[in-house]
Amino acid sequence: MNLPNLSLADFLPLLPAIIMVVGASILLLSEVFLSTTASRAYQAVLTVVTAVAAGAMALTTMFEPPQEVMLGFGVMDPFSSFLTFVVCVGLALATLSSVSFLRKRGAERGEFYALMLFASAGMSLLAMSNELITLFVNIEVLSLSTYALTSYLRRGTRPSEAGFKYFILGAFSSAVLLYGAALLYGATGTTHLTAMAGPLSTAMSSQPGLVYAGIILVITGFAFKVAAVPFHMWTPDVYEGAPTPVTALMSVGVKAAAFAAMVRVFFMVGKGVDPQILLSLFSVLAFLTMVAGNLLAIPQRNVKRMLAYSSIAHAGYLLVGVAALFVTGPGEQFRLLGASALTGGTPLDLARAEALRGILYYLLAYTFSAVGAFTIVSVLERREDEEKGTAWDLERFSGLAQRKPGWAFAMAAFMLSLGGIPPTIGFMSKLLIFQAAVDAGLIGLTIVGVLSSAVGIYYYLRVVVYMFMRPVPEGAQALEKSWSTELALVLSTAAVVILGIIPGPVMGWLEQASSIFGQ
């Protein structure tokens, strides 16, 4: 047996994840030497520094051509690098927002930040996984960290319920995913995504049932992870019960990483089977998710739950982008509107690159807007109200514009961005996704998407109305300020507004970077 020879350079592509794991280990070890009352302000700083370092590492690899790493078990392509960057942005912002949140509750511990870093390392590795077992293990790394983080604060029943629900359903969905992966392995005889296409097309003619069952089970597993309807039931309860900064990381990081893995798996599977099958499956999921997510969010008076349903709706818009990856030919009657900026390749390649660019930009946009919105939610909530369930009521936002004009402005920006109203990053990202869908010929899905996001504007603007047009409620308590929350808010508001007006820099990156391994 000839054994492979790995050198240190082979591990360099994994550097962002390695940096995060090292940072987490330092945090864990430092906790051993601290008394319970010692100051822990440095822990958040260390986490943010680690996230920035890992994000910067990911950026430096973003313009390298796609390549296999770790003997083909992983790939490093602009897609994975950008995803790692998005995860690091989300991690840094969520960490900043958790400092005062944890301090108010006397719960600042190294383990919290360490688990956040472990989760992000898992997300980064998941974006790079190119083999089904590796992919599954990395999904579990990020899932286990988020299960533990969900039940990190266990005062009262809600967090325990959320943690338990998330754990059971998460484990169940992982099992479904694994079963589907096993069936695909049974049909093809390989777990390597790159090697799967050829055997898949053979198996499709001899054993179509096995391949269909495998594909459907894998899609089901991923649909649980990204909270797509009809596999979304856990989302509102878990998002509500988890500590708010954790919810922020879950809604952006877990979603981004799961989408990355889903795109990578089905991009490769789509080479072996008729893409039409995947197109119809993802179109149905996207349709249900967009419509149900938005409709279910309307009656919510609880802003945290509303944001949970809104995150389901956003998964739907992203699924439109995923569906656009599997069109077999661009819509004849539509000139490639956005793809003209991309160079090289056939129209089909251009349409795919456009869809990838849309997905990536959307994930970045959602990261800034959602983490920002959850940060505002976390500074307004008070622990005493959690049991009563009023901690996140819309009333909390009444008159915020008079009490804290800055926060109200920031929240308004996030709401407009989530609703997709210009001039925010959310508008640009919706534009890109729907443009890609139109170019791919998915007109019906685009119309549903635009209409349902118009429905969404109702519940986003309701928060803005409460903030600006309602009087301050009697007996409202003073709101505490802290440098870290302010920094997180300033950064995300700036990104939401500036990238909405001048999307140039990131778009420039994405035009070069919207390529995935095997394209």
Add this chain to the structure above:
Amino acid sequence: MNIELILFGAFALLTLLSAGTVIFARSPINSAMALVSTFFFMAGIYVLLWAHTVAVMQVLVYAGAIMVLFLFVIMLLNLGESSTRGKPTVARVAGGAATVGLFAVLAIILLKLPAEPATLSTGAQASFGTIATMGQVIFTQWLFPFEAVSLLLLVAMVGAVVVAKSRI
């Protein structure tokens, strides 16, 4: 009819019987003990598939370590006769129907598989599934998933400690 087929039939039948007992036994202890034997007979099937290492792991880890934990939990919680047999609600009937439906679909798919999966097993060598081969492969070719698993174990440990802490 060769000896492998007879052994497979015996193991398969016993696995099914014990798995059925896991579900239908009234006492949790009986369920847990039936689960032990399910794992054990599954290990027999793994041996027939030339997966010796997995078979040993199955007995050591699942039938051994994990089942001890199971029994500890059952005894600590002092679970008596099962109380889960309530009235058939809509959710229960629908859930049961969905399970049976999924099982039927998978059964149909698996029954259609060719009896001789010749194309898939040609790559298997005599050393396939032995500890020596696995040891060589796991630390070289499969290094990336292996390291990811070690990260997973670390995360699981930290997560368990965080969740088990009495109060934060």
